Amino acid sequence: MQFRNLYALLLASAVTSAAHADVINLKCVQTGADEYKLSYTLTGNTKSVAILAGTEANKVPASAPLRSTSENTITLHAGKPHERMYFYLKANTGEVREVSIRHLPLDGTPNFRDIGGYKTTDGRTVRWGLLYRSGVLTYLTPEDYKYLSALDIRVVCDFRTKEEAQAAAETWIPGSSVEQISLPIGARPQEPGKEPSVRQAFDPNATPEQLRKAMTSTYGNFAFHSAEQYATVFQQLKNDHLPLLYHCTGGKDRTGVFSAFVLLMLGVPEETVLADYALTNEYVGKNSADMKKMMAASGPSTQNSMKNLTPEQQKVMIAADPEYLKSTLRQIDEKYGSFDNYRRTALHVSDVDVAQLRERLTEQ
Structure with missing residues (x-):
């Protein structure tokens, strides 16, 4: 139930601001190779929107609208298969709002x-x-490379350990000039019981609830023992090295914590941050082939640990439970007084940096 509530909150968090827009609560879902379903709410004096589509973010296309409509939900065709599309809704009042798909349809x-x-x-x-x-x-495919090449990603930050990198070596888009930065989290010995890795929570003798409590406790260590790695990614953002991709093996734990930090820094409410974290449940753990690949990529240590767990125990370890991330944020509050204090002290992101990054990474 709590995951459903968080998903509802995520969708309702809107892609736009009600204070400055007549079109709010935008959502875009890809329903076919070139088919998209858009939903939104018209408010104030807005009675209709003209919908345009383009292949560039943050740039209203000069082409004619695909459709003009007063409906709140519409399905339309745009672009070509394997092409990222961005939609611009121009209200009859003149406001223009942008929306795109959140989850990118990659095979690998x-x-x-x-x-x-x-x-x-x-x-x-x-x-x-x-x-x-x-x-x-x-496991990215040639079609994935083609899709990703249009995103013009300049930097890829990799939070995987040396063991993970050896188990599943990565190759980015052939011929691209992307900068790949290795920032291993969980690679170095830490004080007992404080290593920033969820592996320490793998106890085959624990009940699912005990494992959940162990995961909740472990998550705080990402903030305290991996701040140096996260600060390096923030430095890339401060240097305007964009677009930027960051990842780990599952895209949940180490990646989820950094996502929370960057969204909080930009001023996104904690409730929305937790909902974004929980979205991983929609895409990880439901496909057995994907799970086998992810387990193989996690390295021998994690594979052996997971094999010793029951299916119910494994579900706890795989789940993106918002309580895990919430624990990190509360531990930060307890140690630093607030996320802003942690951000200034541990992540080396000053208030001036925040103002510049918000100008760069957000729009009115």
């Missing part, structure tokens, strides 16, 4: 997402097409 990795579109507490919106999160990239 099931949890590749754009974190754009979220509304911030100050009425701005995170820009589409600049920040991406994912799981392991080892």
Whole structure:
């Protein structure tokens, strides 16, 4: 039930601001190779919208509208198969709002997402097409490379350990000039019981509830022992090295924590951040072939640990339970007083940096 409530909150968090727009609650889902379902709410004096489509984010196309409509839900065809599309809804009042798909339809990795579109507490919106999160990239296909090449990603930050990288070596788009940065989390010995890895929670003798509590406790260590790695990614953002992709093996734990940090820094409400984290449940753990690949990519240590668990125990370890991430945020509050204090101290992101990054990564 709590996951369904979070999904509802995520969808309702809107891709736009009600304070500055007559078109709110935008959502885009790809329903076919070139078919998309758009839904939204018309408010105020808005009676209709003209819908345009293009292949570039943050750039209203000069082409004629695909459709003009007063309906709140519409299915339409745009672009070509294996092509990322962005939709622009121009209200009859003149406002223009952008929306795109969040989950990218790649064959080789099931949890590749754009974190754009979220509304911030100050009425701005995170820009589409600049920040991406994912799981392991080892199994990307030629069609995936073709799709991704159009995104013009400049930097790929990899949170996987040396063992994971050896188990599943990655190759990015052949011929691209992307900068690949290895930032292993969980690779170095830490003080006993404090290593930033969920493996320490793998106890075959524990009940599912005990495992869940262990995961909740373990998650806080990502913030305290991996701040250096996360700070490096923030430095890339400060240097305007965009678009940027960050990932681990499953795209859930290490990646989920960084996603929370960057969205909170941009002013996205915690409830929306938790809902974004829980979206991983939609894409990981439901396809047995994908799970086998992810397990193979996790390395021998994790594979052996998972084999010793029952199916019920494994579900706990695979789940993107918002309580895990919430525990991290509460532990940060307890140690630093607030996320902002942690951000300034541990992530080396000053208030001036925040202002510049919000200007760069969000829009009115």
